[in-house]
Amino acid sequence: xxxxxxxxxxxxxxxxxxxxxxxxxxxxxxxxxxxxxxxxxxxxxxxxxxxxxxxxxxxxxxxxxxxxxxxxxxxxxxxxxxxxxxxxxxxxxxxxxxxxxxxxxxxxxxxxxxxxxxxxxxxxxxxxxxxxxxxxxxxxxxxxxxxxxxxxxxxxxxxxxxxxxxxxxxxxxxxxxxxx
Numbered sequence: 558x559x560x561x562x563x564x565x566x567x568x569x570x571x572x573x574x575x576x577x578x579x580x581x582x583x584x585x586x587x588x589x590x591x592x593x594x595x596x597x598x599x600x601x602x603x604x605x606x607x608x609x610x611x612x613x614x615x616x617x618x619x620x621x622x623x624x625x626x627x628x629x630x631x632x633x634x635x636x637x638x639x640x641x642x643x644x645x646x647x648x649x650x651x652x653x654x655x656x657x658x659x660x661x662x663x664x665x666x667x668x669x670x671x672x673x674x675x676x677x678x679x680x681x682x683x684x685x686x687x688x689x690x691x692x693x694x695x696x697x698x699x700x701x702x703x704x705x706x707x708x709x710x711x712x713x714x715x716x717x718x719x720x721x722x723x724x725x726x727x728x729x730x731x732x733x734x735x736x737x
Contacts, residue, residue: 565632566733567625567654571641572666573701574691575678577713577721581666582638584722592628594621596639601688618646622653629657642701651706662732663708664725670714 568591572578579595586593600617618639625635641647647663654661668674678693691699709728713721729735 564634565629565657565659566634567629567650567657567659567661568634568636568729569641569647569650569661569663570636570638570666571647571663571704573640573668573674573699574696575674575681576666576668577677577718578640578666579638579684580718581711581713581721581725582636584718585725586636588722588726589634591634591636592625594625594635594637596621596637597688598685601685605687615646618649622649625650626653626657629654629659640699640701642699644702644705647704647706660733662729663704663706665704665708665710666721667710667712668714669712673714 568582568585570578570582579597582595583593585591596617599620600613603613603616603620621637621639625637628635637650639646641650651661651663668677674696675693678691678696681690683690709725709732711721711725711728716724
């Protein structure tokens with residue numbers, strides 16, 4: 558049975574596609590019974606609605622901010638899963654936590670082994686029907702800015718999802734004094 562967190566918080570994931578971000582965020586959400594918000598699912602639903610204009614710009618992120626804030630205000634822990642490529646998107650999530658008066662923790666998922674990262678990107682299958690995954694050239698050319706804020710970094714190179722989640726839970730526990 559999943560363990561419950563003792564208080565609501567916002568866990569803000571970021572990182573390039575193929576680093577293991579979604580798998581880790583999903584498993585952590587399952588373990589602690591948190592609300593799991595995935596930008597890919599939101600943006601895909603917008604496109605599938607037939608009412609989307611391309612490009613989506615920040616529409617998916619704005620929806621995620623609103624849903625995150627609603628859930629934080631009713632006492633849920635929320636895990637946001639998205640690339641979060643720029644400080645502006647990460648700062649917007651921090652503003653959500655501030656408005657909801659809950660702690661926020663930023664988590665960057667990386668894969669320091671370029672060959673492993675490329676293999677993951679090139680061999681993964683979409684888990685959303687009809688979703689088109691980015692190619693390796695798309696990933697390496699992405700406009701992704703280094704993080705300047707204090708955050709937890711989980712390097713997934715050579716680690717399983719279970720190991721990565723265990724490391725993350727330990728880091729979260731130390732940062733927030735959680736009894737995990």
